[in-house]
Amino acid sequence: MKKVLTIIVSYNFEPWLTKCLDSLLQSTYPTDIFVIDNASSDHTVARIQQDYPQVILRQSDKNLGFGRANNLGFDYAITNRYDVVFLVNQDAWVQSSCLQHLMEEDYGPNVGIVSPMHYDGTGEQLDQGFAGYIKAGQANLSSFPVPFVNAAFWLIPVPVLKQVGLFAPIFYHYGEDSDYANRIKYHGMHLIVSRRAIAYHDRQNRNNVSRAQFFQREYIYFLTEYANVNHSFFSAFAYGVVAPIKKAFLRSSSSHAGLLPYLAIAFKVLAQTAAVYHTRKRNA
Missing domain, CATH: 3.90.550.10 (Spore Coat Polysaccharide Biosynthesis Protein SpsA; Chain A)
Structure with a gap:
C-alpha cells in the first residue's frame, strides 16, 4: 500500500x-x-x-x-x-x-x-x-x-x-x-x-468580489502568464505585460474606470521581471 x-x-x-x-x-x-x-x-x-x-x-x-x-x-x-x-x-x-x-x-x-x-x-x-x-x-x-x-x-x-x-x-x-x-x-x-x-x-458564500480583489486577481492572472514556461519569453512578455496595457486603453475608450488599475498591473508585473526570469529558468 x-x-x-x-x-x-x-x-x-x-x-x-x-x-x-x-x-x-x-x-x-x-x-x-x-x-x-x-x-x-x-x-x-x-x-x-x-x-x-x-x-x-x-x-x-x-x-x-x-x-x-x-x-x-x-x-x-x-x-x-x-x-x-x-x-x-x-x-x-x-x-x-x-x-x-x-x-x-x-x-x-x-x-x-x-x-x-x-x-x-x-x-x-x-x-x-x-x-x-x-x-x-x-x-x-x-x-x-x-x-x-x-x-x-x-x-x-x-x-x-x-x-x-x-x-x-x-x-x-x-x-x-x-x-x-x-x-x-x-x-x-x-x-x-x-x-x-x-x-x-465550503466557499459558496464568497461570491461577492470587491473591486480591489478583482484587480488583484487580474494581476495574478497576468503574472501567471508572464511566468508560463509554455510560452517563449517574448510571448510571455506580450501576455503578461503588454496585454494589461492593451486592456487599459480598451477600457479607457468607454470608461476611465479600468485605465489606471490596468496600467498599474502592467508596471507591477514588469517589476517582477527578474523574479519571473529566475522562476521560468528553474521551472524549465
Missing part, C-alpha cells in the same frame, strides 16, 4: 477544523496528516495539539502564504519517502471513500495531478468554480482530463514533485496552482478528475 501524506495549510482554521480533520481520519484509505499553520490568531494550534495528537503539526511564526507553506509539506513527504501527497484546503472535507477512489483507479500514463469532484459546502451541487472546468458529457466518465482544476484537492505522486518541482515562491497566495498546472503541461503530463471521488469545498 502506498504511503500518502495529506497536507493542509491552515490560517484561523477553527471553523472547519473538526469537519476537515475528522473526514481524513475516517478515510477508508489511510493517510498521515501534515498541517502547516501560518501563524493563526485563533485556537487552531492548541486545538490540534489537544484533540488531534496524531497530526504532524508545523508552526510558522509568520504567514508564509499558500505555496511556500505547502512546500514545507512537499519537502517532508520527499524526505520521509512518501509515495503521494494529497493537498486539501482548510475550508474543505472529503467523503470517506474519496482518497481510496483517487488511489485505486488506473488513469493511464503521464498523470501529474488527480482531483476528486468538488461539491460546495452544502453537498447539493458542484462548487461553482469547479463546475466551470467540466465539459458536457465528461461527468458520465469514470475519469477525464481537464486543462486546470484548482488546488483545493490535489493528489500528486512524489515522483512528479521531484520532476516538476515545488510551488514557485513568486506566488504568495493564488496563482501558484495555475503556474503548477502550466508546468505539468510543459512536462507532458495531464490533470485528471476522478468522478467517483467526492470532496466538499
Whole structure:
C-alpha cells in the first residue's frame, strides 16, 4: 500500500477544523496528516495539539502564504519517502471513500495531478468554480482530463514533485496552482478528475468580489502568464505585460474606470521581471 501524506495549510482554521480533520481520519484509505499553520490568531494550534495528537503539526511564526507553506509539506513527504501527497484546503472535507477512489483507479500514463469532484459546502451541487472546468458529457466518465482544476484537492505522486518541482515562491497566495498546472503541461503530463471521488469545498458564500480583489486577481492572472514556461519569453512578455496595457486603453475608450488599475498591473508585473526570469529558468 502506498504511503500518502495529506497536507493542509491552515490560517484561523477553527471553523472547519473538526469537519476537515475528522473526514481524513475516517478515510477508508489511510493517510498521515501534515498541517502547516501560518501563524493563526485563533485556537487552531492548541486545538490540534489537544484533540488531534496524531497530526504532524508545523508552526510558522509568520504567514508564509499558500505555496511556500505547502512546500514545507512537499519537502517532508520527499524526505520521509512518501509515495503521494494529497493537498486539501482548510475550508474543505472529503467523503470517506474519496482518497481510496483517487488511489485505486488506473488513469493511464503521464498523470501529474488527480482531483476528486468538488461539491460546495452544502453537498447539493458542484462548487461553482469547479463546475466551470467540466465539459458536457465528461461527468458520465469514470475519469477525464481537464486543462486546470484548482488546488483545493490535489493528489500528486512524489515522483512528479521531484520532476516538476515545488510551488514557485513568486506566488504568495493564488496563482501558484495555475503556474503548477502550466508546468505539468510543459512536462507532458495531464490533470485528471476522478468522478467517483467526492470532496466538499465550503466557499459558496464568497461570491461577492470587491473591486480591489478583482484587480488583484487580474494581476495574478497576468503574472501567471508572464511566468508560463509554455510560452517563449517574448510571448510571455506580450501576455503578461503588454496585454494589461492593451486592456487599459480598451477600457479607457468607454470608461476611465479600468485605465489606471490596468496600467498599474502592467508596471507591477514588469517589476517582477527578474523574479519571473529566475522562476521560468528553474521551472524549465
